[in-house]
Amino acid sequence: MSAVRLDADEVRARVNTVPDPELPMISLADLGVIRAVQPADDGALEVVITPTYLGCPAMPAIEAGIRAVLTESGHPDARVRQVLAPAWTTDWITDEGRRKLSEHGIVPPGPAGAPLPVRIGLGAPCPHCGSVATRPQSHFGATRCQAVLVCTSCQETFAHLKAM
Amino acid sequence: MTAEPTAEDTDLAEYVLRLGDDALVLCQRLCALVTRAPTIEEDLALANIALDLLGHARTLLAYSGTLDGTGRGEDELAYHRTERQFRSALLMELVPGDFAVTIARQLVYAHYSRLLWSALEKSSDATLAAFGARASREVEYHQMHADQWTVRLGRGTAESRRRMQAGLDLVWPYAAELFERDALVDRLDAAGTAVAPARLREEWEREVAAVLDEARLTLPKPAWQATGGRDGLHTEAFAPLFAEFRSVRLQYPGGTW
Numbered sequence: 001m002s003a004v005r006l007d008a009d010e011v012r013a014r015v016n017t018v019p020d021p022e023l024p025m026i027s028l029a030d031l032g033v034i035r036a037v038q039p040a041d042d043g044a045l046e047v048v049i050t051p052t053y054l055g056c057p058a059m060p061a062i063e064a065g066i067r068a069v070l071t072e073s074g075h076p077d078a079r080v081r082q083v084l085a086p087a088w089t090t091d092w093i094t095d096e097g098r099r100k101l102s103e104h105g106i107v108p109p110g111p112a113g114a115p116l117p118v119r120i121g122l123g124a125p126c127p128h129c130g131s132v133a134t135r136p137q138s139h140f141g142a143t144r145c146q147a148v149l150v151c152t153s154c155q156e157t158f159a160h161l162k163a164m
Numbered sequence: 165m166t167a168e169p170t171a172e173d174t175d176l177a178e179y180v181l182r183l184g185d186d187a188l189v190l191c192q193r194l195c196a197l198v199t200r201a202p203t204i205e206e207d208l209a210l211a212n213i214a215l216d217l218l219g220h221a222r223t224l225l226a227y228s229g230t231l232d233g234t235g236r237g238e239d240e241l242a243y244h245r246t247e248r249q250f251r252s253a254l255l256m257e258l259v260p261g262d263f264a265v266t267i268a269r270q271l272v273y274a275h276y277s278r279l280l281w282s283a284l285e286k287s288s289d290a291t292l293a294a295f296g297a298r299a300s301r302e303v304e305y306h307q308m309h310a311d312q313w314t315v316r317l318g319r320g321t322a323e324s325r326r327r328m329q330a331g332l333d334l335v336w337p338y339a340a341e342l343f344e345r346d347a348l349v350d351r352l353d354a355a356g357t358a359v360a361p362a363r364l365r366e367e368w369e370r371e372v373a374a375v376l377d378e379a380r381l382t383l384p385k386p387a388w389q390a391t392g393g394r395d396g397l398h399t400e401a402f403a404p405l406f407a408e409f410r411s412v413r414l415q416y417p418g419g420t421w
Contacts, residue, residue, distance in 0.1 A: 054298055055219025084223075085294035087301065116308055138205035139305060140212035148205070164301055 005074030008045060012037035014069050015047055021061040022143050023161075025104045028062060032092025035083060045070065045078035050088040053144050053164075090145075090164045101161060102127065106146070109163035119163035126151035127158050134158075169233035172355060175348050176289065177232035178251070179358050181241070182394055183280075184224030185252035186342075188242060189402075190273060191217035192409050193260060202263060209309055213270070216302045220295075227291055243413045247406060248396040255338035255390070257402045264317055264324075264331030270310035271332075272339045275371045276364065278303045283359040292357065311375050318379025329381055336384035341391050343368070 006014070015037050016029035028034050028049075035048040047066050051059050063080045070078040090109040093101075098108035107124045120139055125132050131153035138148040139162075146159045169177065194214035201207045222238045229236035236244075255273065260266040281303060284296030317328035345362040352358035376383050392398070412419070 051219075051298075053216060053219060053302060054223055054295075055215040055217070057215065083294075084298055085290070087294070087298040116304060120305075120308070138208060139309060140205070140209040142208075144212050144215055162305070 003072055003074040008037055008039060011045060011070065011073045011075060011078075014073055015066055018062075018065045018069055021058045021065065022145075023101070023106070025100045026093075026097040028066070030094045030097030030100065032090075032094070032097075033062065033088060040079065045075045047078065047080045048083055049080060050086075051082055051084070052088050056144060058143075088164075090161065093161075105158055107149070107158060107160040109161045112163045114163060121147050121149045121160040121162070124149055124160050126154060126156065128156045129154040169231060172352075172357070173231045173233070175352055176292075176357055177228045178348060179352055180224050180228040180231065180292070182251040182253075184221050184228060184241075185250050186256055186273075186277075187217040187224065188221035189250070189252040189256035189405065190214075190269075191221060192405055193256065193258075193269075194266070196408070197260065197266060210266075213306050213309065216299075216306065220299055220302075223295055227295075243410055247398055247402055250396060250398065250402070250406075251394055252398075253338070253341045253390075253393040254399055255335065255341065256393075257399060257405055258335065258338060259401050262327055262331060264327040265334055266331075267310060267313045267317065267328065268331035268335040270306065271314050271372060271375065272335055272342070274303055274307040274310045275368050276339075276342050276361070278307050279364040279368055279371075280359060280361060283364065287358065288356040289358075314375055314381070315379040318376070318381040325381070328379070332376070332381060333384045333386075337386040337388050338390045340386075340389040341393060344391065344394065346394070 015034060016027060018028045020026055020028055020031050023031070031052070033049050033052060035050055037045065037047050040046040047070070049062065049066070059082070066080050070076070089112045091112045093108065101108045105127045107121065107127055110118055112119070121134070121136050123132055124134055126134050129151060131151055133152045134149050135152060136147060137150040137157060141148045141159055145161055145164070147162050148157055149160050150157045191214045194210045194217070198207050198211050201210055221242070225241040226238040229238065229241055255269060258265070258269065260269070278300055281296045281300035284292050285300065287293045287296060314328065317324040319325070343361045343365040345360055349358060349360045353360035353363070373383050
């Protein structure tokens with residue numbers, strides 16, 4: 001079965017909707033890891049992605065998710081290429097991505113340029129009760145990109161995507 | 165693909181291998197502590213830090229393999245070298261007998277690596293510059309983790325303070341090796357591709373002294389310095405660590421999942 005070979009714009013629209021494997025409520029485009037979907041010099045389609053963290057174990061799954069879309073779009077010869085520069089930053093997470101994270105109880109990151117205690121979640125409002133009387137419980141959470149905070153008002157813990 | 169590498173690429177391959185091996189061996193040490201840390205949050209913290217170090221090691225080893233003309237991949241370099249071919253500093257293989265030893269080592273390495281990766285952002289080598297930009301931001305979190313534990317243990321109980329000081333005293337003779345200079349790093353430093361770590365030492369000392377001051381701990385003044393790791397001369401701690409590291413690879417040669 002050969003799929004219809006879609007053009008670059010159509011493929012880009014499809015690749016953009018691939019969900020992140022660890023934060024499946026947001027897409028790879030919302031996360032800001034898709035840098036480009038374009039024809040390379042040899043005519044093959046190339047998807048350029050930026051790794052979030054160098055050790056992020058989700059990168060192979062992200063690549064596999066993109067490859068599946070490329071094959072379905074009639075581009076089994078397309079490539080996925082990782083570039084390190086410019087380095088990925090949480091500032092690239094879209095407003096839509098931030099909204100979806102919030103909806104799922106994960107407090108989105110503040111500005112990447114903020115002082116480290118703020119990046120780790122100082123003053124982040126509790127997604128359960130809205131109180132800002134929260135404090136970091138652990139700088140490292142269920143995934144590399146998250147921290148665990150605890151609300152001193154309602155005593156619940158919650159996840160926060162660290163600014164990077 | 166058997167083009168002879170240039171002299172500078174050969175130098176750079178060795179330099180990058182040193183840095184990659186540091187990250188790899190320390191990663192293995194931290195992974196072995198998971199489920200043995202004082203709290204479950206700390207299990208997660210050490211695992212997350214180890215994961216970053218694994219990412220650094222993979223990037224650096226893969227790059228070294230392309231520079232040296234052999235085309236060896238990250239796995240081949242990680243699993244198929246002998247002990248004498250590992251270039252990691254002896255600090256990384258040190259047995260963490262006590263949690264305070266782990267924290268003391270993290271304090272030494274986190275400040276050193278943050279300064280080094282930040283300085284490498286200005287490297288004339290585009291790959292190292294991009295690596296430095298990414299990795300320097302990651303290790304800021306490792307540094308905060310080490311600093312906070314150092315202060316917590318130093319200002320905790322008499323027992324925690326005693327053990328943290330003992331950890332520092334044990335680890336400190338191994339710190340100097342990170343800043344060693346030799347002809348290879350001097351050549352690369354002069355060319356602008358690498359950073360001679362000796363240039364970072366003053367700033368590193370200022371930073372760790374400030375943390376120890378806040379923790380009310382004493383900056384050790386070691387009477388001796390470890391050396392030899394960059395030439396592949398390791399301590400007796402290395403062989404068991406390496407055997408465990410390779411065990412799955414040896415039991416299932418060529419295995420994938």
